Amino acid sequence: MRSLAVITAGLSSPSSTRQLGEKIAASVEGAVTSRGESVEIHFIEARDYAEELAAGLVNMAAETPLLDDAKKTLSAADGLIVVTPIFQGSYSGLFKMFFDSLDTESINDMPTVIAATAGSARHSMVLDFALRPLMTFLHAMVMPTGVFQATEDFGTPEGARIEQRIQRAAGELANFMVSNPDHVEGLAGDFTNIESRKRKSGVGIDTDNFVPMSQLLQ
Known part of the structure; x- marks a missing residue:
């Protein structure tokens, strides 16, 4: 079974940001299922971790059990x-706080669909000018198709085109989530077995770089 994490940063409940995340997730589920796999969907709403996010950012020793669980779920x-509302021409502060709390190796090579909601289509470039660079910095594998939904698009031809973009983005993500047996090896050989960079949730002790005390004493 495949695992899909959906991070939303809406402030209201219910929120249009969460609803867009649910739409995209449902399309991904259908696309993965059509490829012969099942998928388990985990919704992570940043607003549920607001207190722990604030505590963790000002005090590295703060206990954040709920946030730690979310980090483990995400890295696995x-x-x-990822879906954020647009505030002041960019992703929301709460959305950024969540990603600021992550280990920089937490989503290495993870296939990712970026999406955003706003009141006006004037903010649509935020996908490529803000969200895509942030995910790329964290080494995520960002899908070519992003999804932007403005309030003014509902019930219009543009709203119908957004549905098409959701389907296309879901198909792109599903292709990377499910192994494709129809790949062509090519002249350079088979790259499907190349080990990707290991992900680290940032929770607990990193044993990979652990140096025994005996060596430190030497």
Whole structure:
């Protein structure tokens, strides 16, 4: 079974940001299922971790059990959807706080769909000018198709085109979440077995770089 994490940063409940995340996740689920796999979807709403996020950012020793669980779930996922509302021309502060709390190796090579909601289509470039660079900095594998939904698009032809973009983005993500047996090896050989960079949730002790005390004493 594949695992899909959906991070949303809406402030209201319910929120249009969460609803867009659910739409994309449902499309991904259908696309993965059509490829012969099942998928388990984990929704991570940043607003549920607001207190622990604030505590963790000002005090590295603060206990954040709920946030730690979310980090583990995220790093173990096979695919990721991130959805933020647009405030002041960029992603929301709460959305950024969540990603500021992550280990920089937490979503290495993770197939990711970026999405955003706003009141006006004037903010649509935020996908490529803000969200895509942030995910790329964290070494995520960002899908070519992003999804932007403005309030003014509902019930319009543009709203119908957004549905098409959701389907296309879901198909792209599903292709990376599920192994494709129809790949062509090519002249350079088979690259499907190349080990990707290991992910680290940032929770607990990193034993990979652990140096025994006996060596330190030497």
